[in-house]
Amino acid sequence: MxxxxxxxxxxxxxxxxxxxxxxxxxxxxxxxxxxxxxxxxxxxxSFKLRGATHAVARLTAAERARGVVTHSSGNHGLALAYAARAAGVPCRIVVPEGAPAAKVDRIRDLGVEVLLVPPPRRGPEAERIAATTGAVLVPPFDDRxxxxxxxxxxxxxxxxxxxxxxxxxxxxxxxxxxxxxxxxxxxxxxxxxxxxxxxxxxxxxxxxxxxxxxxxxxxxxxxxxxxxxxxxxxxxxxxxxxxxxxxxxxxxxxxxxxxxxxxxxxxxxxxxxxxxxxxxxxxxxxxxxxxxxxxxxxxxxxxxxxxxxxxxxx
Missing domain, CATH: 3.40.50.1100 (Rossmann fold)
Structure with a gap:
């Protein structure tokens, strides 16, 4: 690798x-x-803004139009929502149930769509959204x-x-x-x-x-x-x-x-x-x-x- x-x-x-x-x-x-x-x-x-901002900066024009999606217990989702809004890119965040309310509320405050799911479903749900909508999946860490x-x-x-x-x-x-x-x-x-x-x-x-x-x-x-x-x-x-x-x-x-x-x-x-x-x-x-x-x-x-x-x- x-x-x-x-x-x-x-x-x-x-x-x-x-x-x-x-x-x-x-x-x-x-x-x-x-x-x-x-x-x-x-x-x-949080530090997550660094990776999220870099990932959004690397999107093509076509990818920006389709938007981004991720799954996150809070900080990565908040960072991607912030970076996407700053770049004018649509964004959806899948959040596991039980995530800190302070983080989830801040994600919602940025005006992005938040979906709460059982913790084991966080990854599969984000992948499903990417597959059905064409949104670019930006994982919390498994991404160069x-x-x-x-x-x-x-x-x-x-x-x-x-x-x-x-x-x-x-x-x-x-x-x-x-x-x-x-x-x-x-x-x-x-x-x-x-x-x-x-x-x-x-x-x-x-x-x-x-x-x-x-x-x-x-x-x-x-x-x-x-x-x-x-x-x-x-x-x-x-x-x-x-x-x-x-x-x-x-x-x-x-x-x-x-x-x-x-x-x-x-x-x-x-x-x-x-x-x-x-x-x-x-x-x-x-x-x-x-x-x-x-x-x-x-x-x-x-x-x-x-x-x-x-x-x-x-």
Whole structure:
């Protein structure tokens, strides 16, 4: 399988320039060797805007007329809806039942069609819509355009911290970690790129160990509060992770909650559970990580207010 290259990531960076926020690196006050990459500051509240914007930019005129469709627990759907509206492209989003209401409401606010389905039906329903309407399917992570777009985060990290030693990146379906690892490996070969995922949804860890996609199933992964990390990698993303990710560490639900609280109180960042896992790894598993200048990717801030309150109130 052909993997994306740093040239693909640079092309994505050109496509999204002026449409996506170039987020800063924020040095933390509690750890002299830790910087945060706060993608929660994007206009849609997550890194997903990068891949979605790149994917929409690559549509032909005929494809733009037919529109786009995807399935998403929230952030990718919100990002695609935003990017499609900005480009004047029709958009439909298939959302699994149980997705955070805050994310679903924001998708609807962008004026796109939202279809709620049982979680196992999310992918098949999006495929059905694409087949019957001619809309272009833009998957949340299983797409070269998406991987390249998310990889622009790695490009910016190395540009802003050229001597970075460690990059910690959340792993769900693997689009983000595939793209970031691609960019960092190409530009800073000596750096270590480590994926982080919940103990309760460690299918990427198991897939890397097995050398094939291992599916836990959403009945199992729905136990984690990190709703953006519940899906396994695809064949495409696993190929990238096997080639370019150093390893995966996992964190507990309690560690995720504590990391969310630290980010809100001490970094003044509103974050969702999935966004806190990289910081949780640094806070609670430092002994498992290499020493040195470390960047934790903070992926999004579209958190349900009740969840946020639960981690802030003793």
């Amino acid at each position: 052909e993997l994306i290259s740093i040239s693909d990531v640079r092309a994505a960076a050109a496509d999204i320039a002026g449409h996506v926020l170039r987020t800063p690196l924020l040095r933390t006050g509690w750890d002299a060797d830790l910087w945060l990459k706060p993608e929660s500051l994007q206009p849609v509240g 355009r998406i991987v390249a777009g998310q990889g622009t985060i790695g490009l910016e990290i190395v540009e802003d911290l050229p001597d970075v030693d460690v990059v910690l990146v959340p792993v769900g379906g693997g689009g983000l970690s595939s793209g970031v690892a691609t960019a960092v490996r190409a530009l800073r070969p000596g750096a270590v790129v480590i994926g982080v995922e919940p103990d309760l949804a460690a299918d990427a860890r198991d897939s890397l160990a097995a050398g094939r996609v291992v599916v836990w199933g959403e009945d199992a992964t729905y136990r984690t509060m990190a709703d953006g990390l519940r899906l396994p990698p695809s064949e495409l993303t696993l190929a990238h992770l096997l080639a370019r990710l150093d390893r995966v560490v996992t964190v507990t639900e309690e560690e995720i909650r504590a990391a969310m609280g630290r980010l809100v109180r001490d970094a003044r960042l509103v974050v969702e559970p999935s966004a806190a896992v990289a910081v949780a790894a640094r806070l609670f598993h430092a002994a498992e990580l290499p020493a040195g200048r470390t960047v934790a990717v903070v992926t999004g801030g579209n958190v349900d207010p009740a969840v946020l309150a639960s981690v802030l109130v003793p």
